[in-house]
Amino acid sequence: MKNILNINEILLSxxxxxxGSREFLxxxxxxxxxxxxxxxxxxxxxxxxxxxxxxxxxxxxxxxxKKFVYGNEKKGWxxxxxxxxxxxxxxxxxxxxxxxxxxxxxxxxxxxxxxxEKNIAYLNYVNSKLKPSFRQMQNIFKVDGYTSAENKKKxxxxxxxxxxxxxxIYKFLERNKKIIMKARI
Numbered sequence: 001m002k003n004i005l006n007i008n009e010i011l012l013s014x015x016x017x018x019x020g021s022r023e024f025l026x027x028x029x030x031x032x033x034x035x036x037x038x039x040x041x042x043x044x045x046x047x048x049x050x051x052x053x054x055x056x057x058x059x060x061x062x063x064x065x066k067k068f069v070y071g072n073e074k075k076g077w078x079x080x081x082x083x084x085x086x087x088x089x090x091x092x093x094x095x096x097x098x099x100x101x102x103x104x105x106x107x108x109x110x111x112x113x114x115x116x117e118k119n120i121a122y123l124n125y126v127n128s129k130l131k132p133s134f135r136q137m138q139n140i141f142k143v144d145g146y147t148s149a150e151n152k153k154k155x156x157x158x159x160x161x162x163x164x165x166x167x168x169i170y171k172f173l174e175r176n177k178k179i180i181m182k183a184r185i
Contacts, residue, residue, distance in 0.1 A: 007059050010038050012068055012087050015079050019102045020069075021161040024076030024154075031056040070157065078157060084164055109162045116140060116159075116169050125172055137179045156180065 005013065014033035018025050035042050035051045044050045060077055063069045068083035079087075101109075116122050121136035138144055141159055143152050156177055163169045 005038065007038075007041050007055075008063050008066075008068065009086065010034050010041060011056065011059055011063060012079065012083050013037060015069065015077060016084070016087050017102065019105055020077060021079045021084060021101075021164075022105055022108060022158045024071055024078045026076050027057060027060060027073060028053070030060070030077060078154070079161060080157065081160060081164055084161060105162070109165070112159055112162045113166050113169060116163065116172075122169070122172060125176075126168065132176055132179065134179055137176055140173070141177075141180055143180065152180065 011030060011034050014030050014037060015021075015025055018029060018033055020030075031042065031051050031053055034056060039048070042051055042055055044052050057073065060069060063083070064071065064077075066082075067080055068086055069077045070080050071077040119136075119140055121132035121140060124130040125132060132140070141152075141156050143155050147155070156173075160170065160173050160177070163173060
């Protein structure tokens with residue numbers, strides 16, 4: 001196995017280190033960070049010191065088709081759980097870049113995990129295998145009837161991404177997110 005990051009891993013690592021597991025990021029911010037990680041893979045042929053934004057855009061759309069990221073040029077890009085798996089799988093590859101989660105992501109991750117661990121619906125699910133109700137899942141994902149479908153998807157993706165490292169909570173969220181997604185209220 002090669003110890004060099006491919007372009008998808010570079011872009012995904014850039015998104016992750018900029019906080020893309022919890023919010024949408026602009027293409028240009030991703031390009032700047034990715035260029036710092038690997039200038040040779042994202043530069044023009046003739047002008048090696050310039051970022052080839054087209055390469056970044058094309059590869060972001062490619063990553064989107066592979067379900068590694070979610071979004072587009074207009075609203076920005078956010079990691080999916082599949083994208084986070086790719087990042088964690090490429091952690092041992094060297095490119096003189098150390099993968100780090102932002103401080104805000106760490107704080108928010110700990111807050112979300114703590115909040116869910118104390119939630120009665122989660123406790124009932126873990127202890128008694130009781131399936132949570134629609135209202136309880138709304139509370140867990142912090143959405144309600146006034147939340148737009150797009151914001152609901154974003155919030156669900158954000159909570160799941162933040163809790164990915166806690167396997168029990170992650171499985172709980174993955175199994176029960178359909179309660180919220182299928183409801184038409």
